[in-house]
Amino acid sequence: MNQSLTSLADAKAHHEPIAFGDADPVPFVQALHRMVRIRRAEERIAENVATGVIKCPCHLAIGQEAAAVGVAMHLRSTDRAFGAHRSHAHFLAMGGSLDGLFAEVLGRDTGVSRGMGGSMHLAAKEVGFYGSVPIVGASIPIAVGAGLAAQMDKKGDVGVSFFGDGAAEEGSFHESMNLASVMNLPVLFVCENNMFASHLHISLRQPKNVVARYAVAHAMPHATVDGNDVVAVWSALNAAAAAWRAGTGGPFFLEAVTYRWLGHVGHRDDQDVGVARKDDLSDWKGRDPVRRLAESLATVGVLSPKEFAAMESAISDEVSTSWAKALTQPFPEPNALLNRVWAK
Amino acid sequence: MTATVKTSYGVAIRDGFAHLLAKHPKAFVMGQGLWSPWYVGNSMTNLEIEFGKERVIDVPVSEVATTGAGIGAALSGYRPIVVHPRVDFMMLAVDQIVTQAAKWRSMFGGDVSVPLVIRGIINRGGEQGAQHSQSLQSWFAHIPGLHVLMPATPRDARDMLIAATLCDDPVLYMDDRWCYELEEELPPAADVSINDIAPLRRRTGKDITLVGCGYTTKLNLEAAELLAALGIEADVIDLRLLNPLKPALVHESAAKTGRMLVVDGDWRSCGLAAEIIAGVAERPELRAGVHCARITHPDAPAPTSKPLEQAFYFTAADIVREARTLCGR
Numbered sequence: 123m124n125q126s127l128t129s130l131a132d133a134k135a136h137h138e139p140i141a142f143g144d145a146d147p148v149p150f151v152q153a154l155h156r157m158v159r160i161r162r163a164e165e166r167i168a169e170n171v172a173t174g175v176i177k178c179p180c181h182l183a184i185g186q187e188a189a190a191v192g193v194a195m196h197l198r199s200t201d202r203a204f205g206a207h208r209s210h211a212h213f214l215a216m217g218g219s220l221d222g223l224f225a226e227v228l229g230r231d232t233g234v235s236r237g238m239g240g241s242m243h244l245a246a247k248e249v250g251f252y253g254s255v256p257i258v259g260a261s262i263p264i265a266v267g268a269g270l271a272a273q274m275d276k277k278g279d280v281g282v283s284f285f286g287d288g289a290a291e292e293g294s295f296h297e298s299m300n301l302a303s304v305m306n307l308p309v310l311f312v313c314e315n316n317m318f319a320s321h322l323h324i325s326l327r328q329p330k331n332v333v334a335r336y337a338v339a340h341a342m343p344h345a346t347v348d349g350n351d352v353v354a355v356w357s358a359l360n361a362a363a364a365a366w367r368a369g370t371g372g373p374f375f376l377e378a379v380t381y382r383w384l385g386h387v388g389h390r391d392d393q394d395v396g397v398a399r400k401d402d403l404s405d406w407k408g409r410d411p412v413r414r415l416a417e418s419l420a421t422v423g424v425l426s427p428k429e430f431a432a433m434e435s436a437i438s439d440e441v442s443t444s445w446a447k448a449l450t451q452p453f454p455e456p457n458a459l460l461n462r463v464w465a466k
Numbered sequence: 467m468t469a470t471v472k473t474s475y476g477v478a479i480r481d482g483f484a485h486l487l488a489k490h491p492k493a494f495v496m497g498q499g500l501w502s503p504w505y506v507g508n509s510m511t512n513l514e515i516e517f518g519k520e521r522v523i524d525v526p527v528s529e530v531a532t533t534g535a536g537i538g539a540a541l542s543g544y545r546p547i548v549v550h551p552r553v554d555f556m557m558l559a560v561d562q563i564v565t566q567a568a569k570w571r572s573m574f575g576g577d578v579s580v581p582l583v584i585r586g587i588i589n590r591g592g593e594q595g596a597q598h599s600q601s602l603q604s605w606f607a608h609i610p611g612l613h614v615l616m617p618a619t620p621r622d623a624r625d626m627l628i629a630a631t632l633c634d635d636p637v638l639y640m641d642d643r644w645c646y647e648l649e650e651e652l653p654p655a656a657d658v659s660i661n662d663i664a665p666l667r668r669r670t671g672k673d674i675t676l677v678g679c680g681y682t683t684k685l686n687l688e689a690a691e692l693l694a695a696l697g698i699e700a701d702v703i704d705l706r707l708l709n710p711l712k713p714a715l716v717h718e719s720a721a722k723t724g725r726m727l728v729v730d731g732d733w734r735s736c737g738l739a740a741e742i743i744a745g746v747a748e749r750p751e752l753r754a755g756v757h758c759a760r761i762t763h764p765d766a767p768a769p770t771s772k773p774l775e776q777a778f779y780f781t782a783a784d785i786v787r788e789a790r791t792l793c794g795r
Binding site for chain 1: 541
């Protein structure tokens with residue numbers, strides 16, 4: 123395989139509207155809605171991190187919305203997905219509650235983890251998002267176990283692991299890839315390669331910048347796509363998803379090349395850390411997954427600029443209402459500390 | 467005369483697996499060497515033939531992936547038992563045990579269950595050295611959200627495996643190769659609740675309380691026999707469940723005898739024995755009246771050569787000596 127990301131890693135490339143090809147553009151209106159909702163929600167969180175209203179560490183995925191949404195378009199509520207530290211987008215893309223997310227980052231009892239988890243521990247089992255954890259690489263084997271359970275259930279479900287390029291440096295990643303491959307488990311490995319692990323660029327952490335090369339090593343079907351192109355992300359999974367639903371699918375590795383606009387954690391853009399980040403950030407904003415999809419939908423006549431503006435406005439209202447509601451929610455009672463440790 | 471059939475500790479574990487696999491369709495087992503006749507002693511012989519290789523799964527050399535996969539399957543409604551044929555190799559999976567499985571319920575709001583069993587086999591001695599000899603129950607009993615069980619008898623070896631698997635929380639089940647030849651006549655296997663597992667009095671005496679768990683219960687019982695010959699009657703308490711600790715019986719016994727010797731096959735510093743003694747020391751009704759001592763491994767990695775092993779591993783004779791000192795006899 124080609125072990126360089128070439129133009130996929132080029133901040134000056136892929137600024138044009140995305141191409142639908144053979145894909146029906148209509149479902150991507152909903153995709154755009156989810157991407158904008160993620161963007162606005164994370165912007166609201168960033169503002170409140172900046173002012174100190176939110177205290178817990180928040181790792182934001184602004185700029186990476188297309189990867190989460192493109193994958194989620196294939197998922198159903200009986201699937202079992204797991205995320206990592208940067209998983210607001212996965213949670214919302216799969217249909218997790220905005221009210222529950224906001225209450226959770228504020229540590230409130232009505233949060234999706236009852237205020238026990240904060241930003242880094244989100245779950246929405248009712249939509250198939252089983253949990254996110256910030257220990258890098260730790261949820262990858264857990265997703266493989268969910269895939270093992272899906273294989274035993276024989277209902278065509280899939281285990282899904284969302285992680286970043288840094289997780290590919292962990293032993294848990296390699297063990298999990300091997301186990302899924304040798305047991306032919308229905309597991310989707312989604313690597314969002316944003317080229318940074320904390321502050322360190324991939325060129326300083328890995329000898330090649332294509333993470334999918336590990337899928338080759340583990341004899342696993344794979345694709346590396348423009349992660350800011352939701353159609354490309356979605357298309358790459360069509361065949362694998364059909365196989366899972368038919369009960370014949372094994373593991374698949376998807377690498378979505380993208381870029382986070384903000385820093386590793388918090389509201390700042392971290393232009394002062396890591397090689398190339400300062401030069402690349404403004405160029406990457408030209409590769410905005412939201413703008414490119416909106417322009418494409420306008421071009422094919424499915425969503426006019428005016429309709430898009432109305433969509434954005436409605437989402438902004440929803441975010442404001444939800445945030446205001448979250449601020450009124452109660453904190454957990456002190457007895458939650460000991461009462462939530464063991465099964466009753 | 468009725469012939470009695472005795473079951474060994476190792477075979478009793480196998481009986482526990484067989485009960486679970488026969489009666490509970492969501493239970494399955496995975497680990498390294500499960501299709502091998504020698505990895506796990508006689509504790510899993512031919513289970514994969516009887517129940518199928520889909521439910522008794524031999525896995526790659528991957529402690530992290532296997533343990534994590536157990537969590538994922540547990541979250542998906544199964545009751546996995548992950549087997550680590552030596553506790554030492556289980557250390558590679560500590561993130562999954564301590565930071566994932568044990569935390570999951572609390573950090574996601576208290577409603578989500580991880581009904582996972584992690585079986586870690588203690589397999590020391592015989593000049594196996596520092597990296598094949600650890601047990602580390604004190605480490606794991608320190609972790610909120612993780613049950614820790616140490617069976618001392620064949621019956622407990624079987625029943626506690628069943629209780630662990632039916633428990634809705636993660637359970638570390640630590641069985642001990644030095645107990646595998648113990649034999650006992652067993653009633654038929656049945657479902658057991660972890661709520662019914664608490665410390666047991668294995669022998670009744672008025673002069674001194676001997677506290678242990680797993681293999682040290684065996685040593686304490688041997689020591690109690692020797693002490694009885696010297697006129698010292700020992701109350702022998704088998705802890706069984708190390709986390710969450712249920713110390714009431716220990717305290718009752720200590721109040722009765724006024725002397726407590728805690729014996730633990732783990733290191734001394736910050737260990738289980740210290741915790742048991744602290745539980746007595748912080749109770750006003752006990753602290754003045756109970757004299758305490760402990761026997762543990764010295765704070766050194768396990769040695770290889772025989773003379774050093776003899777210095778490292780205590781015996782029933784060591785327990786007798788310390789008990790006599792406590793009793794002033």
